[in-house]
Amino acid sequence: MKITLSQGILVNERSKEIDEFANIVKIIESDVIPHKGDFISDSLYGEFNIYEYEVTDVVISYTDNCCQVDLEPMIVGSKELVQRYKDEIAPWHGWE
Helix, strand or coil: CEEEEEEEEEECCCCCCCCEEEEEEEEEECCCCCCCCCEEECHHHCHHHCCEEEEEEEEEECCCCEEEEEEEEEEECCHHHHHHHHHHHHHHCCCC
């Protein structure tokens, strides 16, 4: 099944308002379908996959043999880092 992982990257500096936001996706093929509450580990999150993010939503289309998986957002420390993750770091790990 084609699985599309989707994750927001945002910075939330001291206030409760989101200052900067980007969304990244990674498409994989797998027979294992994640469920809400599962945790996903990926090379994007750190060496040796020591970091993981929770699955917040799953939508399955058996007709199209695909699955949309939303992950909790990644919080980073600056607007510049949001852009760097989107443009440089995420693509190195297979994310668009």
